[in-house]
Amino acid sequence: MDAATDNVITARNLTKRFGTFTAVDAISFEVRRGEIFGFLGANGAGKTTAMRMLCGLSLPTSGEGRVAGFDITDEAEKVKRNIGYMSQKFSLYEDLKVWENIRLFAGIYRVPDREIPIVGGAMLKRIGLADVRDNFVRDLPLGWKQRLAFSVAILHRPKVVFLDEPTGGVDPMARRDFWELIYEAAGSGITVFVTTHYMDEAEYCDRVSIMVDGRIAALDTPFELKKRYCTQSMDEVFRTLVRGEGKKGGARL
Amino acid sequence: MTGLGVEIKGVVKKYGTLKAVDDVSLRVSPGELFGIIGPDGAGKSTLFRMIATLLLPDSGKITIGDRDVVGDYRDVRSVLGYMPGKFSLYQDLTVRENLDFYASVFGTTVGENYHFISDIYRMLKPFEKRLARHLSGGMKQKLALCCSLIHRPQVLLLDEPTTGVDPVSRYEFWEILKRLSADGMTIIVSTPYMDEAYKCSRMAMMIGGKVIKEGTPDDIIAGYNGKLWKVSGREVYGMLLAVKAYCGVVSCDSFGDSLHVVVRDDIEGLRSYLREKGYDDVTVEATKPTVEDCFIELVRDGCSDR
Numbered sequence: 001m002d003a004a005t006d007n008v009i010t011a012r013n014l015t016k017r018f019g020t021f022t023a024v025d026a027i028s029f030e031v032r033r034g035e036i037f038g039f040l041g042a043n044g045a046g047k048t049t050a051m052r053m054l055c056g057l058s059l060p061t062s063g064e065g066r067v068a069g070f071d072i073t074d075e076a077e078k079v080k081r082n083i084g085y086m087s088q089k090f091s092l093y094e095d096l097k098v099w100e101n102i103r104l105f106a107g108i109y110r111v112p113d114r115e116i117p118i119v120g121g122a123m124l125k126r127i128g129l130a131d132v133r134d135n136f137v138r139d140l141p142l143g144w145k146q147r148l149a150f151s152v153a154i155l156h157r158p159k160v161v162f163l164d165e166p167t168g169g170v171d172p173m174a175r176r177d178f179w180e181l182i183y184e185a186a187g188s189g190i191t192v193f194v195t196t197h198y199m200d201e202a203e204y205c206d207r208v209s210i211m212v213d214g215r216i217a218a219l220d221t222p223f224e225l226k227k228r229y230c231t232q233s234m235d236e237v238f239r240t241l242v243r244g245e246g247k248k249g250g251a252r253l
Numbered sequence: 254m255t256g257l258g259v260e261i262k263g264v265v266k267k268y269g270t271l272k273a274v275d276d277v278s279l280r281v282s283p284g285e286l287f288g289i290i291g292p293d294g295a296g297k298s299t300l301f302r303m304i305a306t307l308l309l310p311d312s313g314k315i316t317i318g319d320r321d322v323v324g325d326y327r328d329v330r331s332v333l334g335y336m337p338g339k340f341s342l343y344q345d346l347t348v349r350e351n352l353d354f355y356a357s358v359f360g361t362t363v364g365e366n367y368h369f370i371s372d373i374y375r376m377l378k379p380f381e382k383r384l385a386r387h388l389s390g391g392m393k394q395k396l397a398l399c400c401s402l403i404h405r406p407q408v409l410l411l412d413e414p415t416t417g418v419d420p421v422s423r424y425e426f427w428e429i430l431k432r433l434s435a436d437g438m439t440i441i442v443s444t445p446y447m448d449e450a451y452k453c454s455r456m457a458m459m460i461g462g463k464v465i466k467e468g469t470p471d472d473i474i475a476g477y478n479g480k481l482w483k484v485s486g487r488e489v490y491g492m493l494l495a496v497k498a499y500c501g502v503v504s505c506d507s508f509g510d511s512l513h514v515v516v517r518d519d520i521e522g523l524r525s526y527l528r529e530k531g532y533d534d535v536t537v538e539a540t541k542p543t544v545e546d547c548f549i550e551l552v553r554d555g556c557s558d559r
Contacts, residue, residue, distance in 0.1 A: 043418060044391070141292075197423075200509040204490070239421055239424070
């Protein structure tokens with residue numbers, strides 16, 4: 001973390017090119033400690049590519065970034081160790097039991113062996129899944145899986161957790177349960193960087209950025225964004241930006 | 254085109270001791286755009302797979318027009334398009350190869366039925382040579398839809414077709430569905446997005462393997478029990494916790510930048526409670542329930558074991 005600014009994520013002209021295609025085009029922003037930052041955009045706008053760079057999984061073509069106090073180009077391994085990550089597509093091993101997943105991920109993130117039963121047990125109790133610790137993850141309802149995956153991703157108390165469409169396909173009740181966990185984590189000082197296609201969830205973020213064709217087309221609080229685009233909902237803000245700016249790029253990918 | 258009706262009568266499917274689908278009966282008329290919603294594990298996908306002839310019911314009967322999904326499964330498959338929830342395309346084939354493959358499986362060619370999918374395929378055409386795995390979510394869904402339509406089915410089954418799809422692509426996808434339905438195709442679709450459920454002509458809500466509510470979206474909304482209040486203010490999460498702790502609250506759920514609240518008695522009690530708690534910039538107004546409110550109410554009443 002940059003002590004002087006309290007920023008957990010800083011991106012400066014972060015760019016990624018694949019051949020002649022610029023997937024992420026010189027994006028710059030900061031995310032403060034404990035903030036819930038919504039990272040929105042159309043399919044193919046470059047969100048996942050940007051997120052992979054911030055997680056130390058892909059090197060920027062140009063520009064720079066710092067995450068959790070480390071440089072994403074020169075200290076990618078340290079970045080990986082100091083963040084949490086969860087996505088809708090992959091988070092837990094389906095053919096391992098609940099408890100085995102906890103032990104595996106806690107070990108990967110270097111939670112000391114003797115602490116794993118304590119923090120793991122407390123976590124399961126808190127999210128109400130203590131009774132299923134010996135069940136296979138594949139047998140859990142999706143909403144439970146997602147709650148467990150999130151809690152596993154922050155078990156090592158990272159400074160920031162990256163959530164890539166954590167609630168995709170999750171029903172309205174389970175999504176609300178999930179967001180309570182996000183609020184709790186943010187309240188305890190963990191910075192949350194989250195992508196979503198649910199515009200009601202965009203409202204739950206402290207600030208929201210909207211990516212269009214590799215660039216950040218807008219970044220502000222939901223309140224200010226709605227005011228700026230004279231609309232009642234984030235859904236309309238999103239459509240205005242994506243429809244309006246998407247044209248020159250042709251069909252979105 | 255004339256669509257075919259789908260009739261589901263007393264269908265049961267058990268996995269071991271678990272009744273995944275528990276005595277479900279539904280009648281979907283030709284040309285209807287019929288939505289199925291429900292929490293995860295409600296039995297929606299199991300029901301879809303039985304309609305799609307991929308899973309045998311333990312008891313009950315499903316007919317597509319006059320074809321039985323068990324006895325006449327070959328006939329059924331020729332009139333049915335099915336887009337499963339998980340990505341159904343071959344990732345290492347190109348856009349065009351996927352489409353050609355699906356056409357050949359159904360004994361037709363892309364050329365023969367191209368006019369039928371041309372509206373959708375036009376958007377994919379510039380990327381014909383791209384591998385399916387390199388498509389974005391919205392494009393994948395459009396390709397999967399093309400693949401499920403290439404044999405000109407009269408009934409289309411879509412299991413959560415827009416999960417992971419951005420709001421603009423979702424809107425486009427539903428415009429396509431409305432057009433297909435207006436042309437006479439019968440469509441049964443499941444979705445976790447309640448705004449999509451509202452676009453259906455009728456819908457069924459499933460919980461624990463059973464259909465617990467069925468009707469037009471407006472019928473479902475009219476069946477909402479409580480008097481609903483919308484509470485808005487600056488600090489929604491703080492208010493959510495405060496209202497949930499209020500003794501007179503029946504339910505309180507976040508809805509974007511506001512809360513939807515049902516109280517036991519007079520709303521004035523909540524107003525003054527919030528003022529006491531220091532929320533003085535709060536507006537409280539009566540509001541109409543949405544399909545999402547109904548969903549939450551039914552899930553809460555219907556399965557307290559969640």
